Amino acid sequence: MQQSVTVIARYTFIEGLRNRVFGLTAVGLICLFGLTEFIGELAITESQQIQSLLIGSGMRVFTVVTVSLFVITSMTREMHDKGFELILSLPVGRATYYFGKLLGYFALATVILLLTCILLSIFSGVAATFIWAASLLCELGLIIAVSLLCLFTFNNVTVAFIVVMAFYFLSRSIHAIQLISASPILESHAFAHQFMLYLVNAVAYVLPDLYGFTRSEWLAYGPGSGVLAHVLQQTAIYLPLLIAAGLFDLYRKEL
Amino acid sequence: MDLAYGLTKERPFRVVPAWIIAVFCSALIMQLIWHRLQPRPVPVVEALPPAPAEKFLALASFGEQAALSRILMLWLQSFDYQPGISIPFKQLDYPRIIDWLNAILALDPRSQYPLLSAARLYSQVPDNARRRMMLAFVYRKFLEAPDHRWPWLAHAVYVAKYVMGDQDLALKYARAIHTHVTPGVAPYWAEQMELFVLADMGRVESARVLLGGLIASGEIKDKQQLQFLKQRLQEAEKDSHK
Secondary structure, eight states: HHHHHHHHHHHHHHHHHHHHHHHHHHHHHHHHHHHHHHHHHHHHSOOOHHHHHHHHHHHHHHHHHHHHHHHHHHHHHHHHHTHHHHHHHHHHOOHHHHHHHHHHHHHHHHHHHHHHHHHHHHOOOOHHHHHHHHHHHHHHHHHHHHHHHHHHHOHHHHHHHHHHHHHHHHHHHHHHHHHHHHHGGGGOHHHHHHHHHHHHHHHHHHSOOOGGSOTTTHHHOOOOTTTHHHHHHHHHHHHHHHHHHHHHHHHHBBO | HHHHHHSSSSOOOOOGGHHHHHHHHHHHHHHHHHHHHHHOOOOOOOOOOOOHHHHHHHHTTTTHHHHHHHHHHHHGGGGGTTTTOOOOOGGSSSSHHHHHHHHHHHHHHTTOHHHHIIIIIIEEEEEEEEHHHHHHHHHHHHSSSSHHHHHHHHHHHHHIIIIIHHHHHHHHHHHHHHHHHHHSSHHHHHTTTHHHHHHHTTTHHHHHHHHHHHHHHHHOHHHHHHHHHHHHHHHHHHHHHH
């Protein structure tokens, strides 16, 4: 099984190379570098902080969108080209196929992240960059797993991508939504309000706490203690959940 | 069974290995417990950032200046209701709010929203110094487009006269409406506000002279309107004799 996983992962990674994903990332980084250098020249003070914050927040969204789109389109193509059926016609289990794909996409995300870190290390400290990058890697792991799950569930690029983005941005902003729903201005004992409050809290329970992941402020002011442990704990719990859900859908998929 | 299986797009649940369901259930339980153990989100008061340069906002709007103007206005308006906290107007940084209103108005000068907020929302603060700043902003912006922005200066007259009790300020704004707005653009009650303020200040003679001037210039043509204004003057005269 291990050998099959490695082979599938290797070919998934090669597909990323041939699709010029790294080229796109390099161009994106060069553009971002030019933009931050320009903004850094304009700033009167805190120019390095501004530059690291801009690169950090820009690359976070860029990598999440790029990786998610690549996973969804690559899997769709494989299903349309019957590559999926071809692999499963060999003595390869569905779980093996899933983990091979997951590992391949994860390796791709790691390389994109390494390219980002090279640029980021110019403007930010090594320790801060390392923790930020480790957190983004966990975030990308979750995004890859949720992209696979959405594609297996919806079988449609547009729907899958929209759902992944909705999931991502909702997870990032659920804290603020919880606070707003509990705000004194909205406080009432009406059933509708109470229902909404319970609903928001219930949704928060099943979403990953991406609000605490990959904060750009870590690059400017240094990460607080325990942030990485929090990120790792959440990933260790949520990633198996997504993998199991993805496998559940993959096993039930009719060829 | 086989026929039913063949007709469905998905295979039955029993094909899913038990270990996947076990991992899913245990991970879900772990997630619920982990989330329960996390501290509740704590509201944090954020200070209003300085308003960016107008050129920067125009650049950031990508050509959708009117849309960005409305979005920023909604954001600014809700700033006193930050997630989980309600901040009294008194604690808001009024010079910064004025900078933001100015920048938002520069994005879309046809929008009435920033001036409405200045005249009707931010002037409700129980602090005359802050009210004065907001009314001065409305006055400055009124002078740039009197025919378009007179309603907000008319509201400023009301705030100055009845809320702040500053008759001189009310008179200044009422006079500005009369002087700068093109005759016929604003309704007569707005154009004649100066007259009402003067009468209320007990300066009946000045009001009489102004009314005479208005009649002589032909600005007041409607008989009922003239009758109303004369009646209002007589009442003010009686009050001043008491």
